[in-house]
Amino acid sequence: MQTSFRTEKLSVFYGTYEAVKKIDMNFPEQSVTALIGPSGCGKSTFLRSLNRMNDEIVGSRIEGEIWINGKDINSPGTDVIELRQNIGMVWQKPNPFYKSIYENIAFGPKYHGIKNKKKLDEIVESSLRKAALWDEVKDRLKQSALSLSGGQQQRLCIARALSVNPRILLLDEPASALDPVSTAKVEELIVELKKDLSIVIVTHNMQQAARISDYTAYFYLGTLMEYDTTDTIFTNPTNPKTQDYITGRFG
Numbered sequence: 263m264q265t266s267f268r269t270e271k272l273s274v275f276y277g278t279y280e281a282v283k284k285i286d287m288n289f290p291e292q293s294v295t296a297l298i299g300p301s302g303c304g305k306s307t308f309l310r311s312l313n314r315m316n317d318e319i320v321g322s323r324i325e326g327e328i329w330i331n332g333k334d335i336n337s338p339g340t341d342v343i344e345l346r347q348n349i350g351m352v353w354q355k356p357n358p359f360y361k362s363i364y365e366n367i368a369f370g371p372k373y374h375g376i377k378n379k380k381k382l383d384e385i386v387e388s389s390l391r392k393a394a395l396w397d398e399v400k401d402r403l404k405q406s407a408l409s410l411s412g413g414q415q416q417r418l419c420i421a422r423a424l425s426v427n428p429r430i431l432l433l434d435e436p437a438s439a440l441d442p443v444s445t446a447k448v449e450e451l452i453v454e455l456k457k458d459l460s461i462v463i464v465t466h467n468m469q470q471a472a473r474i475s476d477y478t479a480y481f482y483l484g485t486l487m488e489y490d491t492t493d494t495i496f497t498n499p500t501n502p503k504t505q506d507y508i509t510g511r512f513g
């Protein structure tokens with residue numbers, strides 16, 4: 263299994279509180295890794311630290327390392343914009359820009375210097391196709407992104423992340439605000455996207471983790487209790503605490 267990126271003894275603090283404790287994790291390429299665990303166990307904190315979104319939180323601090331392409335992302339001189347281009351993120355609540363569908367997708371590539379209209383058109387189309395949204399929006403690209411349904415908005419946010427060619431996609435409960443049909447579409451999309459990407463997803467939904475992930479990590483009170491293939495975690499976990507959580511006896 264090829265490693266796309268990894269953390270080494272990664273801790274995340276809010277003030278003096280250690281929300282994530284010395285986590286070592288490898289994230290393989292072309293696979294989906296699910297982060298599961300009870301509320302407050304540090305899943306989102308861990309996820310946000312992987313593309314330095316925690317930088318935005320006053321009082322948040324990191325110890326340990328996050329390696330990608332032979333570089334620690336927290337080392338001095340890291341270009342955070344470039345980092346987030348490489349490691350995209352989609353949040354729980356769809357958050358399209360107050361712009362047209364087209365401009366939501368073209369924004370990133372334009373920011374990174376692409377000005378040619380034909381090239382931008384191509385990126386918009388291919389990103390929307392990858393996010394399985396093109397057929398639904400191709401005749402209304404100039405309309406506001408806010409005119410889309412919640413599920414469509416979330417796929418638009420995924421398309422927006424894809425528009426700058428990330429290698430890694432971080433998803434924080436991307437389907438929890440969606441109806442079952444939209445959830446199924448987002449799940450199908452994730453499985454399709456992993457052919458080109460490494461995907462890390464936080465989810466509260468055990469069935470979802472079992473359905474779409476290749477690897478599952480069980481977090482508890484800021485520590486990584488168990489990390490293995492999803493099959494093993496769901497059928498034969500080593501740690502009894504994982505078993506209790508998976509079977510709904512705890513959490």
Ligand SMILES: Nc1ncnc2c1ncn2[C@@H]1O[C@H](COP(=O)(O)OP(=O)(O)OP(=O)(O)O)[C@@H](O)[C@H]1O
Pocket residue numbers: 276281299300301302303304305306307308319
């Ligand atoms: N901005 C913040 N400032 C201070 N403490 C925070 C902040 N964000 C999270 N925490 C604390 O860090 C711990 C981990 O929170 P986090 O949101 O990462 O957990 P989670 O597992 O993602 O929870 P949930 O499943 O409920 O989203 C919690 O105790 C939480 O209260």
